[in-house]
Amino acid sequence: MQIQVKDISKIYGTGENRVVALNSAAMTIHEGDFISIMGPSGSGKSTLLHIISGLDAPTSGQVLYGDTDIHKGNDKELSAFRRQKMGFIFQQFNLLPVLSARENILMPLLLDKRQPDETYLREMTGFLGIDTRLTHLPHELSGGQQQRVAIARALIAKPAIIFATSQRAILTAKAAAKW
Template sequence: MTANSPAPYAPHTTPGIAAAATDLTKVYGSGDTRVVALDEVSIGFREGEFTAVMGPSGCGKSTLMHCAAGLDSPSSGSVRIGTTELSTLGDRQLTQLRRDRIGFIFQAFNLLPTLTALENITLPATIAGRRPDQQWLDRVVAMVGLSQRLGHRPAQLSGGQQQRVAVARALAARPAIIFGDEPTGNLDSRAGAEVLGFLRDSVRELGQTVVMVTHDPVAAGYADRVVFLTDGRLVDEMTRPTPDRVLDRMKALDTHSHTS
C-alpha cells in the first residue's frame, strides 16, 4: 500500500474467504533462464466480492490466477479454496474440486461447436453425472439474456453471445469462485460491457465471488476492488475503482517499473 492510497474497504459484514494464496512463488527455468513469475504473493479473495487483477504485461497476473485456480502448481507457498489446501489433494481430488467449486471464463470462449448453447452451459454437470439445479439454471440463463438462444450452436451466435454462454457455464454449477482470464479481451466494447455487467450482477444478486485478470481500466471499473501486480509482487490495492483512477495508478506503476 502506498501512503496516499485509500484504506481497504471494510464491508459491514465480514464474509468468509473464498480463496487465498499465501507466500505464493512460481519460478520458471533455472540458471540464466530463471524467471520469477510470482514472488511471495499473499492475497485473499472475499466471498461475494469482484476483484480485478491488473499490472503490466508479464507481471504474473495470469500465473497468479492459474495457481489460485489449481490449473498450475506453485513452486512454493500455498493456495486454499475455502478451507481446502490444494497441495493436499491428489490429481483426481483436484479435478473434482475444480469441477465442483471453481468456474472459469477464458478469453477464447472454449465452447464446443457441436453442442447447443444450453448443452455447453450444462456440460460440466453432464460430465460430473449430475442434473443441473433447474431453478438456478433458469435464473443464470435469464440474467445473461440467453433464454431465446439456448438451441443455437456457437457458430450461430455473435462473439458477445458466445462469451455470455461461457459466463453462464461458469455460473451454472454455483462454484465457490469464478476466475476470468481477460474475459472481454476478444469482444467489442459494447459486448464487453454486457459481459462485465453480468459478472457484476452475479456478485451483487447471486452472491458469487469473481476474480478477473484484465489490462483494461474500464473493465476494472466494474470490480469492487483492484489489486496491482508488478514484477511478480503485489504492490497496491484500490477499492471502489473508477476507470480514471485505475488508469492513473497503472501509469504510475508503469513509470515506476521502467525506472526501477
C-alpha cells in the same frame, strides 16, 4: 468460504533461464470480494491466476479454499474441485462446437453426473438473454451470445469463485487500429 494465498513463489527454468515470476505473493479473498489484478506485461498476473485456480502448481506456498489445500490432492480430485467450486470466463469462450448452447452450459454438471437445476438455468439464461437460443450450436450464435453462454457455463454449478480474464492488449490493439 475464504480463499487464502499464502506465500506463493513461482520460479520457471534454471540457471540462465531462471525467472522468478512470483516472489512470496500473499492475499486473502473474502466472500463477496471483487478483485482485479492489474500490472504490466510479464509481472506475473497469469501465473498468479493459474496457481490460484489450480491450473499450475506453485514452487512454494499454499492456496487454501477454506481448509482445503488445492495443490495437495491428486489431479482427479483437483479437477473435480475446480468444476464444483470455480467458474472460468476466458477471453476465448472455448465452447464445444458440436454441442448446443444448453449442453455447453451444463457441461460442468454433466461431467460429475449432476442434474441441472432447471429453474436456476431458466432464470440465469433469461437474465443473460440467451434463453431462446439454448438449442442452437455455438456457430449459430453471435459473438456476444457465445460469450453469454460461456458466462452461464461458469455460473451453472454455483461456484465459490469466478475467474475472468480480459486482455487489455486486445482492446489496445483495436484502439490503435482506428488511428
